[in-house]
Amino acid sequence: MGGYLGSYATLGLLLAVGVLFFLVAMTANRLLRTNRPSAAKSTTYECGLDPVGGDWAQAQIRYYVYAYLYVLFAVEAVFLFPWAVIFDDPGFGMTAVVEMGIFVGVLALGLLYAWRKRVLQWT
Amino acid sequence: MPVWLELTIRIAGVVVAFLTLPLIVGQAEHKVMAHMQGRLGPMYAGAFHGWAQLIADGVKFVQKESVTPAAADAPVFKLAPFVALLPYLVVLLVIPLGPGGLVGQSLDIGLFLVLAVVGLGVVSVLMASWASANKYSLLGGLRAAAQLLGYELPFVLAAASVAMAAGTLSLTGIVEAWRPWWLLWQLPALVVFFVAGLAEIRRPPFDMPIADSELVFGYLTEYTGLRFAFFLLAEYVGIVVIAALTTVLFLGGWKGPFGLDTELGWLWTLIKIFAVSFVVIWLRVAYPRLREDQLQRLCWLGLVPLALLQLVLTAGVKVWLT
Numbered sequence: 001m002g003g004y005l006g007s008y009a010t011l012g013l014l015l016a017v018g019v020l021f022f023l024v025a026m027t028a029n030r031l032l033r034t035n036r037p038s039a040a041k042s043t044t045y046e047c048g049l050d051p052v053g054g055d056w057a058q059a060q061i062r063y064y065v066y067a068y069l070y071v072l073f074a075v076e077a078v079f080l081f082p083w084a085v086i087f088d089d090p091g092f093g094m095t096a097v098v099e100m101g102i103f104v105g106v107l108a109l110g111l112l113y114a115w116r117k118r119v120l121q122w123t
Numbered sequence: 124m125p126v127w128l129e130l131t132i133r134i135a136g137v138v139v140a141f142l143t144l145p146l147i148v149g150q151a152e153h154k155v156m157a158h159m160q161g162r163l164g165p166m167y168a169g170a171f172h173g174w175a176q177l178i179a180d181g182v183k184f185v186q187k188e189s190v191t192p193a194a195a196d197a198p199v200f201k202l203a204p205f206v207a208l209l210p211y212l213v214v215l216l217v218i219p220l221g222p223g224g225l226v227g228q229s230l231d232i233g234l235f236l237v238l239a240v241v242g243l244g245v246v247s248v249l250m251a252s253w254a255s256a257n258k259y260s261l262l263g264g265l266r267a268a269a270q271l272l273g274y275e276l277p278f279v280l281a282a283a284s285v286a287m288a289a290g291t292l293s294l295t296g297i298v299e300a301w302r303p304w305w306l307l308w309q310l311p312a313l314v315v316f317f318v319a320g321l322a323e324i325r326r327p328p329f330d331m332p333i334a335d336s337e338l339v340f341g342y343l344t345e346y347t348g349l350r351f352a353f354f355l356l357a358e359y360v361g362i363v364v365i366a367a368l369t370t371v372l373f374l375g376g377w378k379g380p381f382g383l384d385t386e387l388g389w390l391w392t393l394i395k396i397f398a399v400s401f402v403v404i405w406l407r408v409a410y411p412r413l414r415e416d417q418l419q420r421l422c423w424l425g426l427v428p429l430a431l432l433q434l435v436l437t438a439g440v441k442v443w444l445t
Contacts, residue, residue: 014134014228022205034186045339045345046339066272067268070275077238085291086290093442100438104431
């Protein structure tokens with residue numbers, strides 16, 4: 001396959017084949033499996049006891065701080081990759097490295113701040 | 124060769140790799156774990172040292188009843204195993220097996236694509252856990268979300284270090300640029316990438332989201348039959364994918380210890396992939412599960428700073444060389 005978009009045609013085709021694989025497997029499963037539904041079978045499983053309380057339980061979402069930090073660094077990664085490919089080309093050199101160093105340094109400072117504020121704790 | 128034939132061969136090659144390599148790794152895990160623990164492992168299926176055990180498992184799984192809990196959000200619940208599996212199929216497309224175009228499809232942003240689709244794993248876990256309407260599933264899913272978000276960072280930063288060293292995002296290009304002394308230069312990135320990769324595929328000692336002694340079976344609690352089998356398959360494809368990425372980015376891919384790379388490149392790649400997979404299995408036997416807070420501490424205070432230092436080192440050496 002030639003051309004820039006041509007190389008992505010393979011990717012698209014592979015995705016289609018993946019969907020097809022899943023459909024064929026689930027159809028085979030539908031044809032081969034037994035099916036004897038019962039009320040007991042379709043209750044929520046909690047160690048074999050009857051479920052206590054609602055199923056849509058409330059849980060403390062501890063990871064939202066991690067999610068914030070993740071977004072920061074994910075944005076950094078988006079900037080990092082284009083820079084990583086060209087930073088040693090003629091005309092960039094030390095200046096480009098220092099600039100990226102400052103950018104990454106500011107983010108690392110943010111991580112240090114989060115650690116000092118004790119938000120990086122699970123309990 | 125006509126275009127349609129070439130496309131068919133490429134796609135068929137990727138699908139065959141997707142269906143066979145995980146089974147080989149899974150069988151190896153059965154036997155390697157067993158012998159490390161002084162057991163024999165499967166011996167019956169296929170008559171010779173249980174070689175057909177996973178095929179027998181597959182035949183069994185496809186006949187199993189599919190139970191969806193009454194409380195579950197059925198469409199999301201049913202779709203989740205597929206979302207877990209599909210990204211790994213895409214990754215296998217861009218992993219180069221040998222030089223001279225022996226690859227499903229070489230993309231010039233291959234590394235970027237790989238990191239993006241591996242990051243989709245967290246979506247499938249959250250879909251499975253929340254749609255199950257089970258307290259243990261939800262707890263496992265929240266643990267998994269925090270774990271996958273956290274370890275995504277060192278994973279991506281370590282990969283960025285190699286992209287800087289090679290000056291390209293194409294996986295084929297990275298292997299071509301690779302030199303043996305990079306083993307030393309990129310050693311911290313290798314360690315960070317491998318550990319973060321283990322956490323990304325939730326392998327022990329990073330299997331807190333599943334943690335069968337605490338959370339029943341985490342976000343997989345409510346799954347039965349073929350859908351459960353797909354989650355298991357996703358785990359083993361995950362091992363292959365992480366081993367293959369470690370091989371391609373850090374261990375030189377198709378480059379062997381003596382010439383003949385053109386002829387034997389595919390063999391070197393496979394040997395390296397299986398060697399790394401062996402280490403993944405070994406770590407499961409050797410180390411107990413981390414505690415949740417230890418896990419987060421290791422990531423944010425260990426791996427992320429180490430990966431940032433590696434970036435500085437890579438940039439420094441690279442500028443000094445040119």
